[in-house]
Each structure stands twice: as structure tokens, then as C-alpha cells.
Amino acid sequence: MTTRIDRVFAAAKEANRPLLAAYIMGGDPDLATGQAIMNALPQAGADIIELGLPFSDPMADGVAIQMGGQRALAAGQTLRGVLGMVEEFRRKDETTPVVLMGYYNPIYIFGVEKFLATAKEAGVDGLIIVDLPAEEDAELCIPALKAGINFIRLTTPTTDDARLPTVLENTSGFVYYVSMNGTTGAVIKSRAAVGESVQRIKAHTELPVIVGFGIKTADDAAEMGRHADGIAVGTVIVDAVAKSLVDGMATDKTVGAVRDLVADLAAGLKRARA
Amino acid sequence: MDGINSLRNGPDENGRFGLYGGRFVAETLMPLILDLEREYRAAKIDPAYQAQVKDLATHYTGRPSPLYYAERLSQHLGGAKVWFKREELNHTGSHKINNCLGQILLAKRMGKTRIIAETGAGQHGVATATVCAKFDLPCTIFMGATDVERQMPNVLRMKMLGAEVRPVTAGAGTLKDAMNEALRDWVTNVESTYYLIGTAAGPHPYPEMVRDFQSVIGQELKEQFREREGKLPDAVVACVGGGSNAIGTFHAFLDNPEVAIYGAEAGGHGIDIENGHAASMTGGRPGVLHGNRTYLLQDSDGQILEGHSISAGLDYPGVGPEHSYLHDSKRVTYVPITDKEALDAFQLCTKMEGIIPALESAHGLAQVIKLAPTMTTDQSIVLCLSGRGDKDVESVGKYLGLLK
Numbered sequence: 001m002t003t004r005i006d007r008v009f010a011a012a013k014e015a016n017r018p019l020l021a022a023y024i025m026g027g028d029p030d031l032a033t034g035q036a037i038m039n040a041l042p043q044a045g046a047d048i049i050e051l052g053l054p055f056s057d058p059m060a061d062g063v064a065i066q067m068g069g070q071r072a073l074a075a076g077q078t079l080r081g082v083l084g085m086v087e088e089f090r091r092k093d094e095t096t097p098v099v100l101m102g103y104y105n106p107i108y109i110f111g112v113e114k115f116l117a118t119a120k121e122a123g124v125d126g127l128i129i130v131d132l133p134a135e136e137d138a139e140l141c142i143p144a145l146k147a148g149i150n151f152i153r154l155t156t157p158t159t160d161d162a163r164l165p166t167v168l169e170n171t172s173g174f175v176y177y178v179s180m181n182g183t184t185g186a187v188i189k190s191r192a193a194v195g196e197s198v199q200r201i202k203a204h205t206e207l208p209v210i211v212g213f214g215i216k217t218a219d220d221a222a223e224m225g226r227h228a229d230g231i232a233v234g235t236v237i238v239d240a241v242a243k244s245l246v247d248g249m250a251t252d253k254t255v256g257a258v259r260d261l262v263a264d265l266a267a268g269l270k271r272a273r274a
Numbered sequence: 275m276d277g278i279n280s281l282r283n284g285p286d287e288n289g290r291f292g293l294y295g296g297r298f299v300a301e302t303l304m305p306l307i308l309d310l311e312r313e314y315r316a317a318k319i320d321p322a323y324q325a326q327v328k329d330l331a332t333h334y335t336g337r338p339s340p341l342y343y344a345e346r347l348s349q350h351l352g353g354a355k356v357w358f359k360r361e362e363l364n365h366t367g368s369h370k371i372n373n374c375l376g377q378i379l380l381a382k383r384m385g386k387t388r389i390i391a392e393t394g395a396g397q398h399g400v401a402t403a404t405v406c407a408k409f410d411l412p413c414t415i416f417m418g419a420t421d422v423e424r425q426m427p428n429v430l431r432m433k434m435l436g437a438e439v440r441p442v443t444a445g446a447g448t449l450k451d452a453m454n455e456a457l458r459d460w461v462t463n464v465e466s467t468y469y470l471i472g473t474a475a476g477p478h479p480y481p482e483m484v485r486d487f488q489s490v491i492g493q494e495l496k497e498q499f500r501e502r503e504g505k506l507p508d509a510v511v512a513c514v515g516g517g518s519n520a521i522g523t524f525h526a527f528l529d530n531p532e533v534a535i536y537g538a539e540a541g542g543h544g545i546d547i548e549n550g551h552a553a554s555m556t557g558g559r560p561g562v563l564h565g566n567r568t569y570l571l572q573d574s575d576g577q578i579l580e581g582h583s584i585s586a587g588l589d590y591p592g593v594g595p596e597h598s599y600l601h602d603s604k605r606v607t608y609v610p611i612t613d614k615e616a617l618d619a620f621q622l623c624t625k626m627e628g629i630i631p632a633l634e635s636a637h638g639l640a641q642v643i644k645l646a647p648t649m650t651t652d653q654s655i656v657l658c659l660s661g662r663g664d665k666d667v668e669s670v671g672k673y674l675g676l677l678k
Contacts, residue, residue: 055576055577056445056577056578057450057454057563057564057578058454059300059454059457059458059461059564060300060302060457060458060461061458062458066444073577078575079575079576080575103562104298104562105561105562105563105570105572105576105578106575106576106577107576108561108562108567108576109561109572109574109575109576110575110576130300131298131299131300131562131565132298133297133298133299133300133301133304134301134304135288135296135297135304136296136297136298153301154300154301155301156300156301156302157302158301158302158303158304158305158306158464158465159301159304159305160305163304163305167301178301178302181302181461181462181463181464181465182461182462183458183461183462186462
């Protein structure tokens, strides 16, 4: 049985183009606007949606995504609420993969088995849980695989050849290469090194590799798209939400701001293999 | 060696104390903490490393710290004899130096060129800044903005010792937020930087390592007490925030069931007041934060609460994983102590013994004050007096209305 994630990568490979994975914080800046942003992403050019799970203590995130999470929590978002967003999204879109990205504690408190069943039912395709390294696979990774949900692992510049097999062992769907040592939204120091690293990972796995962290503009997208099967963009999207707000509230420009930015990034990405 | 049924065998090879502990960190940090574990195992059996730790403990810290019989206080309480294990007399004024010296030598062995640390009350920040001065390493201390304000004397000490103090304004500006920011810095500068964690919490191997460095407290205490009284104490007491002085005090006694063990958590305004305390074991439930599974203050969605304590050093929504394990196994009794009880204990100790305790340690003392009258005069309680209260005189003065 192929999954939505498999299908979207197969189609992109056929068309010889890299994918765009767009990250938004689920429920930012408020629940209704957050849903409208999510619903608008596929048409704007996002191939995969990474839906952020807000957490009070996002240790691996830079300021922009921290603030996005705080806005969502202040608006009353919960883990169950984010799963509800996916359910709502699936009423109109059966093909775009949705990957939840966040931290483990809210899932642990929700209950792993109940979470996986609810997520599968809602139409979630994959999970990226930042604070669950391979050493903790028994917690959520293995149960997720059994439930038919991909567990996508982050690999980083510190993941050397000796460690890569450990990290890749239970990874499925795709591999997410973090372009730098740092939090989300920092600056990539060496672009050439990113390409080499992707090749290094590909020597260990058949899975597609996407690159994320630090991609901010259409030109970045064009360049990084050359090196990988796809790119992930988050911070600038969450920033676009923030900039569209007036007194912390969504405006009639908020959804459009994200749509235009994602369209611009998608256009940049089209130049990657041109 | 300890037997199969010993409570002192943890953690297992995955860094677990039963359900608790583990390595819940981002992949960027994983290779580093695996390295650290290897390096620590090697250092532990390296006589040269051990000799250096011992030498510094003796000549730099001033160990062994005295075991003091608090005679007036004992008579006043009218029950058990009360003793203080005087960690507040250590260089830098608290137990924190025991751990900092052990870890800075490890950082040197690993070739790291920069040190970061988080601090609540500033005791760990001062101890870290101190060892960084001595070993000529640049250091950055992350401290919640609220704590910077309420522990100004320690902020000044850190700066004079050459540390950069970075105030953290996120959240409530306390220890939890400082730890988040330190982790973000570490992820960014992982190649050069050593994270010198101050409490027996965080990802494996930190809880084990910090416990080992602090276990000198309980080992000395056991020996000193035996010399003075020819037996074991009937009870030992320590305050618990993250819990490093407590685990250091308790560890030597875990397999002596005749010794009662009490940990005093920060009860703040009262355990029934939501978000009004920092008693993670008596008022929280297990969850995952800052690299380990442990008891946490959190809401029904798994979002972490800020908590509250008058004491900056106890104002943390979690606790070291070994304490969570000892709580579940009921070997240690954890009790909440309110701000008011700690303030009263602070004043009593100051007036009766001429010793100004840290507000953190005053929480432990408040438990001693409750306990001693229920015991007989031939019984003894030892309190780990983990830090001195010079840093707190201004904030206590404000509470008491001595300052305008």
C-alpha cells in the first residue's frame, strides 16, 4: 500500500522537481485563521504540510516559531485541536500529506495509543518529534509505525557516518536534514556543505531527503532545491503571519500573506532544476 | 558493590531510573551526550582525574565540610538533636561547587573551549563562573530576568568573575526559561561548547554524573556522624528543586532503611493553589521536559506550568529523575513547604544559630522544625544546609518590611 507521502515524492521525481514542505504553527494566530491558512497551502504550492504542535517549551525553536506557538496557545489551541484541524482539512483534500511537528510531552500526556489512533483517523501521515532521538524509539516511533504513521527523523551536521544507520533504522516516509547546528530560523553557514551532506545521507538510505532550517527566500529555495528531493520552510511563514497582525489579531491580509509567500517560494523552487 | 536489590544501582544503560530519566533531546545533541557519557566513564576509572577532583575538593573548596550540632535550635524544638551538614561553608557558598569542579575537568578532557550554564538563585551560576575563571574558559550564564532582579548580589559576583550573564525574558523569566535558552545555545554551538548543568536533571548522563559529584555530601556526613555519635542518624533532610544537594545527601543512605529520608519541595503559596507552587512531586505528574522523563507541573494538555516559589533556586516545574523514582518507590518522603514556613525557618536559624541559610535550605529546615518535636532527644536529624543566605538578605528584607 502506498502512502500519500510516497505518492507525492514519486510524482515529483517523475516531474524532476523538488518538493516544497510548508510549516505552519497549528492554530496561529487564532483557530479559525489557522485553519484557513492550512486550507490555502496546497493551492499556493505546498506539496507537504508540516503542522506545528504548539508547546510551552520549544527548546529547538528560534524566536519566530516560539512566538507562533505562544499565539496558538493563547488562542486556546490544544493537541486535540490540531488533530481537529487535520480532520477538517481532509474534508476537502485527500492527497496532500500532513506531518505533525512538535515535542513529545503533549502526546505523552494525551496517551500514545489514543493519540496514534486519533491521528490516523484524522488523516495524519507522519510525525516529526524533535525530542525523540533514535535512543527513545520505543516511546512513539515503533508504535507509530505499527499504527501506519511514518516517523520522520531529523538528521543534523553532528550525525556522522557511524551514527547515521542508528538514526535511519526506523525512519520512514522521508529524511529531514537539518542544514545547521542551531534552532529554527538561524542562518545557513555553508551551502555547499549542505549538498555534500545530502549525498552522504543518500549513501545510507533509499528514502527521499528534504532539507530544512534557514531557507528564507525564493532564491534560497532555488539553490537548496538543487541539492535535495525537497525543502522545508517554516520560520519565514510564521513570520509572515506575525507581520500581518494588528494588535496581535488576524487581519484580512493574514491568509493572503502566507499564500503569496508560499507561492513565491514554490516559484523559486521551480528554478532549482531549470 | 551494592546488591541486586539496592536502590543505588540506577540508572540502567539507557539512563533510566525505572520509568524516569532517559535521553529526550534533539538529534543535534545526541552524539555529544553519547561522547560525554564515554568520557565520564573513562574519567571515573582514571586515577589521575580522581586525584585532581580530590585535591581541588580539599584545597579549593575546603572539604570536608563540617558536621555541626545545632544545640540551641535542638533545645528550642525540644525533640531530636538537629545537625547541619555545612555545605554553605564551601568556597562560593553552596554545594554547587562540588559538581562544577567535576564537570569543568571533564570539559577540559573533551577539549571544549566555551562553557554555558543555567542558573536560578545564581548559586550554580557563581560556582560555574568561579571554575571558569580558575580554568580560563569563557562562560555564558543564562538566568531568568525575574531571577536576575531577585538575586542581584549573585549577578554581580558572576560578572566580576568574568562571566557573561544573559537575562532571559521568555515565560516567567525563571529557571525553566533559562534552561530552554541554554539548550538553544548548546544546539547552536555544540562543537565548541560544554553545557555545565547544575542540577541532577537533564538528559542522561547528567543526572547520574551530578549525583556522583554531589554524593560526597552524604558519604562525608555518614562518616562524620558515625565518628561523633557511633551510629547512623535517624533522619536526613534536604531541600529539592532540581534536587542535586538532596540526591547527594540521600544517596549514601538509600540502602539503610532505618534512616528516614525527607525532601522538602517548594510549596509556595500552598499546594492547592494552581500554579502557586513548585512542588512537582506532590503537585505534578510524570511528563517529558529538558531531556528527561520526571514529575512535572503541567496542565491537562501537557503544557508546562511556570510554578512559583519565594526561592529562585527551587522555582522549577520539574525535578531530577532519580527523585521521581525514589518518590514512587516511597523510599524518600517528599513534602511541600510553603514560602511562609521557609521564611520563618530562615529567621529562626539566623537568630538561634547565627547562621543565615539560603532560602532554598530554609525549606529543608522548615521540615526539620516540623519533624524534631515528634522525635525523642536520643534521636538525630541531619539537614543538608546547602547554601548560605547572603544572596537572599535583600529579598527577605523586603518580605519582612525592613526595606522600603
